Amino acid sequence: MNDGGGVPRDRAQGRRYGPLGRALVIIPTYNEAENIKAIVTRVREAVPEANILVADDNSPDGTGKIADELAAHDDKVHVLHRKGKEGLGAAYLAGFAWGIEHDFGVLVEMDADGSHQPEELPRLLTALKGADLVLGSRWVPGGRVVNWPKSREFLSRGGSTYSRLLLGVPIRDVTGGFRAFRAETLEGLGLTEVASQGYCFQVDLARRAVAAGYHVVEVPITFVERELGDSKMSRDIVVEALWRVTAWGVGDRANRLLGRKRP
Ligand SMILES: Nc1nc2c(ncn2[C@@H]2O[C@H](COP(=O)(O)OP(=O)(O)O[C@H]3O[C@H](CO)[C@@H](O)[C@H](O)[C@@H]3O)[C@@H](O)[C@H]2O)c(=O)[nH]1
Numbered sequence: 001m002n003d004g005g006g007v008p009r010d011r012a013q014g015r016r017y018g019p020l021g022r023a024l025v026i027i028p029t030y031n032e033a034e035n036i037k038a039i040v041t042r043v044r045e046a047v048p049e050a051n052i053l054v055a056d057d058n059s060p061d062g063t064g065k066i067a068d069e070l071a072a073h074d075d076k077v078h079v080l081h082r083k084g085k086e087g088l089g090a091a092y093l094a095g096f097a098w099g100i101e102h103d104f105g106v107l108v109e110m111d112a113d114g115s116h117q118p119e120e121l122p123r124l125l126t127a128l129k130g131a132d133l134v135l136g137s138r139w140v141p142g143g144r145v146v147n148w149p150k151s152r153e154f155l156s157r158g159g160s161t162y163s164r165l166l167l168g169v170p171i172r173d174v175t176g177g178f179r180a181f182r183a184e185t186l187e188g189l190g191l192t193e194v195a196s197q198g199y200c201f202q203v204d205l206a207r208r209a210v211a212a213g214y215h216v217v218e219v220p221i222t223f224v225e226r227e228l229g230d231s232k233m234s235r236d237i238v239v240e241a242l243w244r245v246t247a248w249g250v251g252d253r254a255n256r257l258l259g260r261k262r263p
Contacts (some may be wrong), residue, residue, distance in 0.1 A: 020105055020106050021106055021183065023105070026055060026099065026107060026109055027040070027054050027110055027111070028056075029054055031063060032229055039113070040054070047122060053098060055082065058085070089198065093194060106128060108180045114227065115224050116177070116223065132184075132209065132214035134219055135217070135218045136218075137171075139172040140173070145224075159241060160174045167252065174202065174203050189209060203244075
């Protein structure tokens with residue numbers, strides 16, 4: 001893929017994909033006590049062969065303890081206890097490192113609150129057989145959101161459009177968090193340099209994948225607003241996303257002018 005940014009590589013061209021390795025579904029949690037048991041149960045039913053890693057940031061509501069109880073009765077369920085709330089990005093980076101260290105070939109990102117449907121996981125994994133990265137997408141034909149307030153839909157669609165245009169990434173749902181990566185794709189994204197903490201972590205990974213020339217496929221999904229617990233969306237998360245995406249866009253343009261590679 002040529003992103004017009006002086007990095008005209010396309011790892012997908014002529015690429016033959018190897019078989020998918022074992023899958024690990026990473027579920028980051030902060031105060032998801034009301035949701036964790038249901039989501040783990042649904043994932044186990046939808047993809048019985050997959051393992052699950054709950055990456056909990058020492059949730060005050062005891063999510064980590066409930067996850068431990070689930071893990072005690074199921075050797076495919078694992079728990080990564082982190083010392084405190086450090087954001088979605090840090091939790092996923094720790095989860096990816098754990099998964100790669102334990103030889104998983106496929107790493108999946110999924111929310112704990114039921115907004116991502118575990119029953120759609122087989123479609124994501126099937127698509128990954130011919131891709132480096134699969135994004136569950138609300139904004140491609142066939143994708144949709146259920147019960148989201150108009151304000152939230154506006155923010156999410158606006159964030160995706162802003163990121164797509166400014167960063168030049170040909171992806172409709174740049175901020176979505178239901179994704180399947182091949183382990184080798186993650187290894188090519190320069191994760192040690194990723195500093196994004198909130199939802200812009202998703203934008204960061206998408207732009208890195210495009211810049212690296214990976215074959216990114218969007219699969220339509222149905223995103224359902226959570227019924228229990230609270231979203232962690234905050235003013236700080238929006239501000240971080242705005243300034244980081246803008247800085248990446250400006251930086252990319254400067255690099256293009258100077259003939260340097262990105263990110
Ligand atoms: N470990 C950990 N988990 C976190 C943290 N912040 C959020 N999470 C977990 O990350 C998941 C998503 O967080 P929500 O706060 O429920 O996200 P949302 O408002 O529904 O946002 C959705 O839309 C965003 C924008 O499109 C997406 O970026 C996001 O992934 C998600 O799909 C949940 O499982 C939540 O517990 C954190 O600091 N640490």
